Amino acid sequence: MAASVIITVAQDGTGNYVTVQEAIDAVPLGNNRRTVIRVAPGIYKQPVYVPKTKNFITLAGLRPEDTVLTWHNTATQIDHHQGARLIGTGTFGCGSVIVEGEEFIAENITFENSAPQGSGQAVAIRVTADRCAFYNCRFLGWQDTLYLHYGKQYLRDCYIEGSVDFIFGNSTALLEHCHIHCKSAGYVTAQSRKSSQETTGYVFLRCVITGVGGTSYAYLGRPWGPFGRVVYAYTYMDACIKHVGWDNWGKTENERSACFYEYRCYGPGSCPSKRVAWARELIDEEAEQFLMHRFIDPDSQRPWLAQRMALRIPYSA
Known part of the structure; x- marks a missing residue:
C-alpha cells in the first residue's frame, strides 16, 4: 500500500471540501491507497454514496456525537443525487449513507436516518462491500437502521438503535463491545x-x-x-x-x-x-x-483486520 492521503471536510469552508460527498467524489477511480477524509464537527444533511470504484476510504470524526451524517429517505420516498439505476430502489436504495467501496473504515461518526417513527423502512447506512470496519460510531433510526447487506464487517464500540429489524441483511459481521438499544417493540x-x-x-x-x-x-x-x-x-x-x-x-x-x-x-x-x-x-x-x-477474517495468510485496520493481535473471548 502507498502512503495514505488526508483530505478535510468542514462546513465553514476551512477544509478542502464543504461536504462529505464532494470529498468522496475527489477520490480517484480505482483508488488503491488509504484516503482519510477528516470530517470537522457538524450536522451534514445530505445523502452520501461511496461507489464500488472507490476503495480504501476512511471517514474520521473527532466524536460521534459531534459529527453527524443524516438524511431522511424511506423505502417509499427517495430523494438522492444519484439515480435509482445506480443506488437501487425501496429499502435497498434509501440509505442515508450507501457504502459500496471495499476496505471502508469509519471512526467517530454518526450515521442517521432522521425519518420519524412510523415511516417504515428507513436505512441509516447500507454496507454492500467487503472488509469494512466501524469504530466508535453511532447508527440512529427506527426501522431497518443498519443494513449489513453483503461482505465482511467489523464493528467495535458502536451504538446502534432502532425498533424493527434494525440490524439486517446477509453479510458476515462481528459486533464487539457494542451497545444495542431497542427503542420500541420489534426485532x-x-x-x-x-x-x-x-x-x-x-x-x-x-x-x-x-x-x-x-x-x-x-x-x-x-x-x-x-x-x-x-x-x-x-x-x-x-x-x-x-x-x-x-x-x-x-x-x-x-x-x-x-x-x-x-x-x-x-x-x-x-x-x-x-x-x-x-x-x-x-x-x-x-x-x-x-x-x-x-x-x-478467516485467511491467516492474508488478514485484513490486523494489517489494514491497525488492530492488535486478535484474541478470543
Whole structure:
C-alpha cells in the first residue's frame, strides 16, 4: 500500500471540501491507497454514496456525537443525487449513507436516518462491500437502521438503535463491545442467510442490549432468510428482551433451518429455560468459531483486520 492521503471536510469552508460527498467524489477511480477524509464537527444533511470504484476510504470524526451524517429517505420516498439505476430502489436504495467501496473504515461518526417513527423502512447506512470496519460510531433510526447487506464487517464500540429489524441483511459481521438499544417493540436482527452453505451471519460478542424501561417487548431476531444465523455471546440483555427470545417470521418451516444461538449471556432478558425450543444455547466447542476475529477474517495468510485496520493481535473471548 502507498502512503495514505488526508483530505478535510468542514462546513465553514476551512477544509478542502464543504461536504462529505464532494470529498468522496475527489477520490480517484480505482483508488488503491488509504484516503482519510477528516470530517470537522457538524450536522451534514445530505445523502452520501461511496461507489464500488472507490476503495480504501476512511471517514474520521473527532466524536460521534459531534459529527453527524443524516438524511431522511424511506423505502417509499427517495430523494438522492444519484439515480435509482445506480443506488437501487425501496429499502435497498434509501440509505442515508450507501457504502459500496471495499476496505471502508469509519471512526467517530454518526450515521442517521432522521425519518420519524412510523415511516417504515428507513436505512441509516447500507454496507454492500467487503472488509469494512466501524469504530466508535453511532447508527440512529427506527426501522431497518443498519443494513449489513453483503461482505465482511467489523464493528467495535458502536451504538446502534432502532425498533424493527434494525440490524439486517446477509453479510458476515462481528459486533464487539457494542451497545444495542431497542427503542420500541420489534426485532433486533433480521439476518437473511439463504442456505446452509453460506458462511454469513451476525455475531454479537460482549455487547449490551438496553431498552426504554418497558419489559418484554423486543425479540433478539427473526429470520429474513430461512437460514438466518445470529449468535449472541457474553452479552448483557435487559428486561426489554422477550423471554421466548426469537420469532419465526410467521413461518413454522423457518424453525427447522434458522440458526439462532446464545452463549453465556446474562441479564434479566437472558432466559435460556424459556427460549423457543428451536433456538439453543451453544456448548463451548460449538461457540469457539464465533468468539474470535477469524469469523470475519478467516485467511491467516492474508488478514485484513490486523494489517489494514491497525488492530492488535486478535484474541478470543
